[in-house]
Amino acid sequence: DQQVKQNSPSLSVQEGRISILNCDYTNSMFDYFLWYKKYPAEGPTFLISISSIKDKNEDGRFTVFLNKSAKHLSLHIVPSQPGDSAVYFCAASANFGNEKLTFGTGTRLTIIP
Amino acid sequence: SAVISQKPSRDICQRGTSLTIQCQVDSQVTMMFWYRQQPGQSLTLIATANQGSEATYESGFVIDKFPISRPNLTFSTLTVSNMSPEDSSIYLCSAGGPKESGYTFGSGTRLTVV
Numbered sequence: 664d665q666q667v668k669q670n671s672p673s674l675s676v677q678e679g680r681i682s683i684l685n686c687d688y689t690n691s692m693f694d695y696f697l698w699y700k701k702y703p704a705e706g707p708t709f710l711i712s713i714s715s716i717k718d719k720n721e722d723g724r725f726t727v728f729l730n731k732s733a734k735h736l737s738l739h740i741v742p743s744q745p746g747d748s749a750v751y752f753c754a755a756s757a758n759f760g761n762e763k764l765t766f767g768t769g770t771r772l773t774i775i776p
Numbered sequence: 777s778a779v780i781s782q783k784p785s786r787d788i789c790q791r792g793t794s795l796t797i798q799c800q801v802d803s804q805v806t807m808m809f810w811y812r813q814q815p816g817q818s819l820t821l822i823a824t825a826n827q828g829s830e831a832t833y834e835s836g837f838v839i840d841k842f843p844i845s846r847p848n849l850t851f852s853t854l855t856v857s858n859m860s861p862e863d864s865s866i867y868l869c870s871a872g873g874p875k876e877s878g879y880t881f882g883s884g885t886r887l888t889v890v
Contacts, residue, residue, distance in 0.1 A: 667818075697878050704785075704886070706868055707819070709777070709878025752819065763809070763834075764870075764879065766819040 666690045667755050669767035677775050682740040684770050686753035689734065695760035698727060698738045699752045701769070707752060711738070714759060740772075748774045778803050778872040782882030789859055789889050796855045797885045799869035804849035809870040809879070810842070819868065825852050859889045 668687045676682045686696075694715035699707035713720040713727045713736065720727050726739045740747055750771050754764040779802040789795050799808065810822040822842055823831040831844040845853045856863050869882045 699878070699881075704883070706780075706782070706870075706881030706883045709880070712878055763821050763824060764819075765821075768818045 664689075665768070666693075667753060667765050667767040669751075669753060669770045671770050672768070673771040673773070675773045675775055676743045678745060679742045682738075682743045682747065682772055682774070684738045684740075684751050684753075684772065686736050686738075686767050687734060688736075688755050690755070690757075690765070691734070692757040693755035693765070694758070695756045696727070696729060696736050697754045697756070697760075697764065698725075699754060699766075700747075701750045701752060710751075712760070743772075743774045745774050745776055748772060777878070778805055778880045780869060780871060780880055780882040782869055782885060784885055785883060786886040787888070789887065791860050791889055793859055794855055794857045795859065795887060796853050797867055797869070798853050799851070799871070799882050801850045801871050805871040806849070807871065808846060808852045810844060810852075810854045811868040811870060811881075813866040813868065813884075815865070822854070822867075856887065859887075861889045863887065864889045 697712040698710040701707040711722050711725045713729050729736045750769045752769045753767045756762050781800045808825045811819040813819050821834050822837045823833045825831045825844045825846040827846045827849050843855045867885045870879045872880045
């Protein structure tokens with residue numbers, strides 16, 4: 664039972680354009696969501712998070728949007744840069760992040776110069 | 777946020793043997809977590825390790841196969857016991873608080889069982 668889903672295994676975006684990565688969840692107990700970036704041979708690196716009391720959180724080029732009614736979140740990267748090429752995982756937690764993380768399957772983002 | 781040193785970074789092991797993976801955190805943390813990432817798949821939580829108590833294992837993972845130690849607030853080990861080729865995965869430890877800085881991960885151990 665995959666409670667967190669990233670339906671696009673891969674995405675290619677032109678440098679300078681916007682990258683939009685999507686994530687859906689099924690567990691209504693999830694109230695805290697995180698995005699991680701992972702390069703080969705490295706552990707995931709935390710990017711940005713959002714609590715269910717918000718619908719948007721922004722940090723520099725990264726913005727996360729949360730649509731609770733649709734159980735959907737998205738990560739926007741603008742402008743996209745070659746260094747953004749990596750695998751992106753969304754993760755969800757209950758109890759405002761104090762419970763274990765459940766990860767999606769990841770989306771491989773490739774930025775085309 | 778915490779910095780985690782994980783080792784070994786990779787190993788090739790014979791089936792039937794065991795491998796112990798170590799994670800050292802540069803600050804005291806209450807909870808540490810161990811994950812497995814099988815090829816092409818997501819990160820799956822194996823267990824949560826709290827200092828001074830037995831680890832809590834997720835469904836499908838048992839202590840006999842994946843014994844965990846947590847002797848203090850900065851260190852933990854995961855042992856993969858009696859290995860088979862199906863245990864070939866990346867194993868990751870994680871620690872810290874989820875809030876604004878998220879959980880920090882080690883760099884992972886790529887295990888190949890032959």
